[in-house]
Amino acid sequence: MKRLRSWINPLCAGALLIALWYTVRRVCHVEAWLLPTPGEILKAAWQERSTLFAAVLITSRGAMLGFLMAVGGGFLLAMVLGFSRLIKESFYPYILIMQMMPVTILAPIFVLWLGQGLPSIVAITFMIGFFPIVANTTMGFISVDRNLQELFLMCKATRGQEIRYLRIPGAMPYFLTGMKIAGTLAPIGAIVGDFLAGSTINGQGGIGYMTLAYSSQLKTPALFATGFVACLLGFIFVGGVNLLHWYLLHKWHDSLVKKE
Amino acid sequence: MKRLRSWINPLCAGALLIALWYTVRRVCHVEAWLLPTPGEILKAAWQERSTLFAAVLITSRGAMLGFLMAVGGGFLLAMVLGFSRLIKESFYPYILIMQMMPVTILAPIFVLWLGQGLPSIVAITFMIGFFPIVANTTMGFISVDRNLQELFLMCKATRGQEIRYLRIPGAMPYFLTGMKIAGTLAPIGAIVGDFLAGSTINGQGGIGYMTLAYSSQLKTPALFATGFVACLLGFIFVGGVNLLHWYLLHKWHDSLVKKE
Amino acid sequence: GEKAAVPAAGGPKPLTKIILQTDWYAQPEHGGFYQALAKGYYRDAGLDVSIEQGGPNTIAGQKLLMGDIQFCIGRSDDVIVTVARGLPVVIAGALMQRDPQAIMFHKGSGIHGFKDLDGRNVMTTPGANFIPIMEKKYGIKISITPLDFGLSRFLADPNFVQQCFITNEPFYVRKQGADIGTLLLSDTGFSPYRVWFTSRKFATENPEAVRAFTAASVRGWREYMEGDRTAANDLIRKDNKQMMPEFMDYGVSAMKQYQLVAGDPAKGETYGQIRPERIAEQIRQLVEIGVLEQPLKVEDVLDGHLLLPAPGSAPAK
Amino acid sequence: MTNPPIVRIDNIGKRFGTGPLVLDGINLAVDRGEFISFIGPSGCGKSTLLRLIAGLTDASTGSLVVDGMTPVNAREEMFFVFQDANLLPWRRVAANVELPLLLRGDTAYHREARVREMLQIVGLEAAAGKYPWQLSGGMKMRVSIARALSVAPAILLLDEPFGALDEMTRDQLNEDLLRIRQRDAFTAFFVTHSVTEAVFLSTRIVVLSANPGRIAGVIPVPFAYPRTAELRETPEFLKLLAETSHALRAVRH
Amino acid sequence: MTNPPIVRIDNIGKRFGTGPLVLDGINLAVDRGEFISFIGPSGCGKSTLLRLIAGLTDASTGSLVVDGMTPVNAREEMFFVFQDANLLPWRRVAANVELPLLLRGDTAYHREARVREMLQIVGLEAAAGKYPWQLSGGMKMRVSIARALSVAPAILLLDEPFGALDEMTRDQLNEDLLRIRQRDAFTAFFVTHSVTEAVFLSTRIVVLSANPGRIAGVIPVPFAYPRTAELRETPEFLKLLAETSHALRAVRH
């Protein structure tokens, strides 16, 4: 029953949004090559299914690798920053610069050093996704309950133990939120990477390539289909993170515990 | 003394990085057209100062407005989602879709509806920046201490009061972290907006436009200068958020309170 | 550049390994190369050529200098700027006598010539050299929207003006029923070649290979434009599944109609030809608009030894 | 005709999820103005019982009526002093005490006067401007008590409010509480581990046994109000104290 | 030749930031194996004093030597039962008790046995698998006590460990504590609000006055160890109880 409701609500909302969509098309006289209807998009998706499927396979590899690297790298970086005030004070501004430097400027360097294709795409995805993780995890690390810190002082815990047994578990809610943000950014990152450093393999490009191709051919329904396929990819990431969130926190964290 | 140290460390680190930079140039035989030295970049920045300054003015307007809208809109949205489980369950997937839909696909629609230039750039910046705020603030809202929730139940607090006096202050650490992420994304958003919906008014484009122009003219040092100018813009945002963080939390939150 | 290490003893001559990076995804505008590849003209000339596709952000010049690739494609004015910025590259041959870039507009928008662009917004590549030259020549001022390679905004807005490849975008917008006009950018009086170029280093070390590549490419191009294109088109389709036969036919006919590849025989233009005078003129124009701080010598971008022997003559074997 | 009881607990049973029974077969009818103390071993379900009355958790079996309503609907009349101080970390002491008044819409003028009065009762005027993290454990609890008293509820639920306080402060607050009760005539449910306190304050003492929590006995306290410090020294008081202690000890198995 | 005191507090003064003096002129020398209780009004600085001994906060003036070292360096020998239970919310009860053993590198085998033993002492074997949020207030404190006992420190700092417990459990744990002390011979600093407890446990009782916290008196407790429940009924005990109570009440102004 409960499970059912959690499906019905989004479906109803979806129906509502689709109705709105058709209305906009009608009332505002928007044309199909600007905003296709869901029906047209579905049709295009079906027609282009093999191309889209192949494109998703290509892009998802880049997105997945980039995402994992962003998660791992961001987490490690946050840990290093949490470990040492000195390092944090010294290097945080430059990490920010790296995050804020438009990726278009760095892309050529990536391409030259890593070559066209997957490695560069992964690097670009990483660049786009790692900062939310760093920012959130760092905040989680420094938000740890002072009283628990004192407990660890009394235990003569080493810095490493403190991080492992106190700061990491305590920062989990923040870290997972950062992961969720990185998850939504990963497909975008891979698409941007496709734009800036992609290459077609056996005539087949990734999602970024397909958006470019479809938009330059005015295949707008197919373009939107590509967009939704990118969203599906993103949902897989976010869904995975949500599962992880549930798995790690449902036993103890206020965001999930059902206190009677 | 303390204040001095907080300047010296990043400066030392900066010196280190710059030394590394020159070394990379030397040792790896990287050429100026790929990775100009800081000196070359500074020279280019000085030569192009008037153009860059005008570009920054244009872009900062878009970035600032988009950032403010992302902060406001994201916060409101998180509040609505926190307010009603029904709304959250129903619409969260679609918010995710909006976040994950490649902005290149939506940009033409924005341009058509909002017109070329500032409004569309603001919309794109908003699109890029609002989700980190939504995700973080929502997590903050649902992470509120259960015991405090019970206190508010006993106070017969209305839903609005609970949000105002409990959830909003309690979610502040999360919200501010989201703001920090949005702050780093705002200049990027405005630059992407410049790419997709910008135009040169009075012959002067924004930072995004300048990166395109410089890169098509192979003015790599100027290109990097543009990137650093974008970073400077980002620093203003992040600095502002940090100030706000300090102002709001230093009296009570574990991340800032100096417990003796 | 690295050479294939095939033992020479008695066997066939070792093939020189060459990678050509194009400027976009495979399309008819690269047809001649594919033709030469498909028909084995490169192999006959002792070259082991492979074609890498470009895209919206190809950084071919840099890759050339890193030795990752040996040839790439671009406009001659961009090559001049590249050389001026200190990247030692050199033009080897022309793939098009006239550049296919054009301005595309709706018929009803009141545009008949370049003068009518005054005060309008044009979607084009920021920093493109033709902009100041055109502005100067016609005494106009345009504002610029960065090119996003999409077409929906053009279709949505009857006053929209966009840069295009004359062989390319008009096909799609016409298919949607738009009534459009085009202005070839080369008609502004600034008429760059579309060329293939290589790094100075590679050219100095392998002049034979460069000449052989040029000759085989020209042969491919001649055949692609005048003969049976199927072999090349099949290869193109293999590299880029988006290429429909109908579209490729359109591209070829446009190239023919506007005499892009071989140029105007009346003026003595032909496949692959590079005239130093035209390069000198382009340098002069670039200096005039301030893109170049000081004039280059034609020899900085051209190497007479590498070019085809004489205008109009048959390609060297 | 007697008045109906303000709280009627009928055969309440409570388990958390699929866990063991925490409370079992609790029956209790409490009249308006009574002062009921709960005593019993740690973990026997005292806090849970208070939370049931406050409607913060639902009974697994049985029924519970507060002033003719469900507990949730009757919340307006109740206030809770939680076992933890439960202060908002971002509000200063005075602002924490003020909170329930603010939430129910009192005027700023009234709030300020009330807060000052309450802080004075718990002896924290000087700490009004401090944040919770700057307080000692006992001070936090006193803020929580001040907060509850400030709303003058009809039913006051107190979960070991004085556990963290020294004897003097505790006795003082006991007397203050009775004085306020004299004026406001609230009904109190009071969890404590101090038998002395229970005897001094209550009209009835409910002794709970553990695993599952059951009512082991109800001890009526016959002393008339107002009760003063001297009562503590009387032999009747000491006798009842010993009796209650005995009953509590008997509960342990 | 006498042994040097294990803790020597010399004219310690403490203020937080620019606030008023919290502790003033504290002098105390404690011998190895002593059991020192601190009693005093709420907010007088008892917790602060314990935190000073543990090196969790620095004295503003004066000096403090623990076993010949600075407090921070002597931490290895100390453990703290905080006034709040201070449990890690993501660790089950057993894992919380295990934590200090884990951190100091004990083997899994030893840890498990030790945890079981300690949980049995505090009567929480059945709750070993629960998370902190599933515990009652008293149970949480008992977990915290079990955690401290598990490391068998040379110096045990206890900040109102039994405040949230019922009399029976409290008496039981008092006796357990003395039994363990008999075996491990730790030195204890013990904050309590229960005078009975202080008298029953201590070798000396330090009475603190408030604002600023000063030592108002030190009461030696002459009863020999082992002390048993019967001691509580003896007239000598009751006399010292009354005396201490009096001293405490005198402190209030």
Ligand SMILES: Nc1ncnc2c1ncn2[C@@H]1O[C@H](COP(=O)(O)OP(=O)(O)OP(=O)(O)O)[C@@H](O)[C@H]1O
């Ligand atoms: N971190 C702090 N910052 C500022 N003031 C503090 C801090 N910690 C404690 N205080 C102040 O120091 C005084 C003593 O606090 P302490 O916790 O030592 O009292 P206590 O004797 O343990 O009281 P209780 O019995 O209520 O626990 C109090 O007035 C308190 O407000």
Ligand SMILES: Nc1ncnc2c1ncn2[C@@H]1O[C@H](COP(=O)(O)OP(=O)(O)OP(=O)(O)O)[C@@H](O)[C@H]1O
């Ligand atoms: N949210 C919960 N989920 C599961 N079990 C719970 C929960 N809250 C309490 N319990 C269990 O219910 C029992 C009674 O808890 P309760 O807090 O009512 O005890 P208590 O009488 O108040 O004890 P104390 O005097 O120690 O505060 C305990 O065994 C506890 O473990």
Ligand SMILES: [Mg+2]
């Ligand atoms: Mg309780």
Ligand SMILES: [Mg+2]
């Ligand atoms: Mg204390």
